[in-house]
Amino acid sequence: MPTALTFAGVAASGVDHLNLITVPSFPPLKTGEVLLKTLAAPINPIDLIVLKGGYPVKPKSTIDGASVPGYDGILEVVESADPAFAPGDVVMPKEHGFGTWRTHAVARAADLQRVPRTDPRVGAILKMGACVAWVILADAASALKPGDWIIQNGATSVVAQLVIQMARLRGFKTISVIRDRSADDFTEKKRKLEALGGDIVMSEGELERGEAVDLFAGKNIGLALDCVFGESGQRMAELLSPGGTFVAFGQLSGANSTITLTMNLVFFKNLTFRPFRLSKALAARSDEEMDRMLEHIIGLFNSGQIKVPELEVVHWDDGNPAELSQRLRGAVEHAQSAKIGKTKSIFVMT
Amino acid sequence: MPTALTFAGVAASGVDHLNLITVPSFPPLKTGEVLLKTLAAPINPIDLIVLKGGYPVKPKSTIDGASVPGYDGILEVVESADPAFAPGDVVMPKEHGFGTWRTHAVARAADLQRVPRTDPRVGAILKMGACVAWVILADAASALKPGDWIIQNGATSVVAQLVIQMARLRGFKTISVIRDRSADDFTEKKRKLEALGGDIVMSEGELERGEAVDLFAGKNIGLALDCVFGESGQRMAELLSPGGTFVAFGQLSGANSTITLTMNLVFFKNLTFRPFRLSKALAARSDEEMDRMLEHIIGLFNSGQIKVPELEVVHWDDGNPAELSQRLRGAVEHAQSAKIGKTKSIFVMT
Numbered sequence: 001m002p003t004a005l006t007f008a009g010v011a012a013s014g015v016d017h018l019n020l021i022t023v024p025s026f027p028p029l030k031t032g033e034v035l036l037k038t039l040a041a042p043i044n045p046i047d048l049i050v051l052k053g054g055y056p057v058k059p060k061s062t063i064d065g066a067s068v069p070g071y072d073g074i075l076e077v078v079e080s081a082d083p084a085f086a087p088g089d090v091v092m093p094k095e096h097g098f099g100t101w102r103t104h105a106v107a108r109a110a111d112l113q114r115v116p117r118t119d120p121r122v123g124a125i126l127k128m129g130a131c132v133a134w135v136i137l138a139d140a141a142s143a144l145k146p147g148d149w150i151i152q153n154g155a156t157s158v159v160a161q162l163v164i165q166m167a168r169l170r171g172f173k174t175i176s177v178i179r180d181r182s183a184d185d186f187t188e189k190k191r192k193l194e195a196l197g198g199d200i201v202m203s204e205g206e207l208e209r210g211e212a213v214d215l216f217a218g219k220n221i222g223l224a225l226d227c228v229f230g231e232s233g234q235r236m237a238e239l240l241s242p243g244g245t246f247v248a249f250g251q252l253s254g255a256n257s258t259i260t261l262t263m264n265l266v267f268f269k270n271l272t273f274r275p276f277r278l279s280k281a282l283a284a285r286s287d288e289e290m291d292r293m294l295e296h297i298i299g300l301f302n303s304g305q306i307k308v309p310e311l312e313v314v315h316w317d318d319g320n321p322a323e324l325s326q327r328l329r330g331a332v333e334h335a336q337s338a339k340i341g342k343t344k345s346i347f348v349m350t
Numbered sequence: 351m352p353t354a355l356t357f358a359g360v361a362a363s364g365v366d367h368l369n370l371i372t373v374p375s376f377p378p379l380k381t382g383e384v385l386l387k388t389l390a391a392p393i394n395p396i397d398l399i400v401l402k403g404g405y406p407v408k409p410k411s412t413i414d415g416a417s418v419p420g421y422d423g424i425l426e427v428v429e430s431a432d433p434a435f436a437p438g439d440v441v442m443p444k445e446h447g448f449g450t451w452r453t454h455a456v457a458r459a460a461d462l463q464r465v466p467r468t469d470p471r472v473g474a475i476l477k478m479g480a481c482v483a484w485v486i487l488a489d490a491a492s493a494l495k496p497g498d499w500i501i502q503n504g505a506t507s508v509v510a511q512l513v514i515q516m517a518r519l520r521g522f523k524t525i526s527v528i529r530d531r532s533a534d535d536f537t538e539k540k541r542k543l544e545a546l547g548g549d550i551v552m553s554e555g556e557l558e559r560g561e562a563v564d565l566f567a568g569k570n571i572g573l574a575l576d577c578v579f580g581e582s583g584q585r586m587a588e589l590l591s592p593g594g595t596f597v598a599f600g601q602l603s604g605a606n607s608t609i610t611l612t613m614n615l616v617f618f619k620n621l622t623f624r625p626f627r628l629s630k631a632l633a634a635r636s637d638e639e640m641d642r643m644l645e646h647i648i649g650l651f652n653s654g655q656i657k658v659p660e661l662e663v664v665h666w667d668d669g670n671p672a673e674l675s676q677r678l679r680g681a682v683e684h685a686q687s688a689k690i691g692k693t694k695s696i697f698v699m700t
Binding site: 258263275 | 621623
């Protein structure tokens with residue numbers, strides 16, 4: 001039986017209002033619609049904010065008046081009433097709000113982007129992981145030369161792990177900054193990021209205490225990728241070389257954090273500060289460009305040039321409903337917890 | 351006799367060390383050199399900083415060990431030992447440091463950009479006035495639609511007066527913010543900027559007190575041009591519409607002023623902050639693009655589509671040396687004074 005996670009209202013925990021329900025049946029497809037089965041869907045930061053009621057784009061699908069969360073993932077066409085898609089095609093939602101945390105969905109063909117067939121783990125991180133890393137680097141690449149350095153924070157994230165690998169393919173080197181943690185945990189994370197090709201891996205504390213300043217001498221640090229903002233972002237801005245670009249694409253440090261633009265940063269170092277918004281960046285690409293980009297990115301994974309970051313796979317099967325509910329809600333609860341350096345969880349439907 | 355203003359060392363006043371000297375004679379030209387007579391040269395903020403020793407690019411020409419100030423202006427070829435130029439050609443320096451505050455100069459042809467013949471007043475503001483306004487608007491234009499608004503501060507400046515007129519030619523509207531001053535002076539400045547086509551002219555105080563907030567409702571303010579930084583820049587950033595661009599090209603508020611990037615500005619309003627540096631923007635253009643751009647800009651003045659901003663013409667003739675020295679140094683002293691809303695002075699050689 002088709003199942004779905006849904007929520008109504010707001011819960012401070014971001015999980016207490018989440019219920020697994022059984023979807024009785026789907027009405028016959030209207031022209032232009034397709035019936036989909038979900039292959040994989042990630043639990044992303046954006047989904048956690050949506051569950052807490054804090055994201056401006058609300059879920060677009062409801063079942064019995066409750067919203068379906070999950071803004072990313074890949075799905076397979078089961079039945080099509082639109083000439084653009086045939087059964088077996090793989091797609092992802094074009095826009096925020098789709099509701100991927102369900103085993104089946106009916107959607108308008110116009111809201112779907114075709115995706116080459118790939119591993120469910122790749123599909124789960126394709127849009128908000130791989131596309132983010134790819135597009136940020138592609139848009140910044142013309143201002144960088146081979147051998148130039150990129151500095152990024154929050155570097156245990158899926159995006160950061162992909163940035164390390166994609167930067168390397170373009171001939172750029174990376175400084176990856178991760179939050180302070182126990183010595184053992186730090187050593188393990190550092191080893192993993194270095195194994196992916198990370199050139200320098202360091203902690204926020206090392207950066208703050210200036211212990212690494214010799215490491216940066218003579219390096220052209222042309223790009224900072226900031227998913228934290230606040231003090232962590234400020235430290236990276238100060239490290240950028242003249243003419244560099246600071247890209248802000250996340251705000252893990254919270255709603256009140258700021259970055260201060262000084263004369264030194266703006267006029268002497270001539271830095272550009274710009275936000276990155278995936279929806280805007282993708283909308284600027286034609287359908288054909290999107291197709292080519294997704295094909296290229298998936299090719300990098302399929303050929304082994306890019307390794308899939310470590311992911312926690314949560315199986316979404318049609319077994320015992322109570323057990324399934326506990327497993328799925330448990331995964332969301334874990335993701336909502338404040339523990340640092342968590343491995344990203346993804347739902348894989350079987 | 352050829353004359354020149356020169357200075358040695360640093361003077362806090364930025365004028366006490368400035369002397370008018372007579373240049374005895376020029377040696378025969380070497381291959382690749384040209385002899386020039388200066389037609390007009392402005393007294394720009396950059397020159398005032400150079401005289402105070404505060405600008406990183408130092409004067410490149412010296413006479414008897416003293417530096418020649420003046421980084422902008424137009425000159426006419428008198429004699430040429432390079433096939434690129436013939437007597438009668440008009441040129442401007444390609445880079446900072448040339449030394450235009452002199453009646454004659456010997457220069458390498460490679461350091462000169464050809465300029466169509468025009469009024470000396472246009473020539474004096476061509477590079478650091480008209481090119482700045484033109485290039486900022488040209489580089490930002492693709493992100494604006496006709497009817498969009500541009501907000502700018504320090505709006506009595508030559509650049510701002512040209513932005514008002516050039517924005518209008520592109521179908522954009524302008525909000526021009528000027529510093530607080532006496533009621534009569536404000537009324538006069540406002541009237542003049544409106545006569546040039548300025549749509550809204552207001553004071554920093556009006557903006558700070560929020561008196562104008564109704565004026566902005568429903569307007570798409572897509573571009574802020576900031577030559578002040580600090581609080582004035584911050585106010586403009588807060589007024590930008592989502593997706594807008596903030597261009598910082600001056601720092602009249604002093605070396606310690608800052609602008610604070612908040613979550614609202616970066617993530618919700620998705621604003622880009624970038625510096626504008628004329629030398630970098632011009633270097634990105636090919637020789638042919640430069641030629642076409644200068645021809646177009648001068649055409650706008652010559653056809654009357656753009657009015658030359660009000661300028662204070664200081665005649666640099668070969669009359670009584672003591673009188674001439676007093677006149678030229680007096681003009682620099684006036685420019686160095688803290689009085690607000692001064693009319694830009696230019697030297698016109700006769």
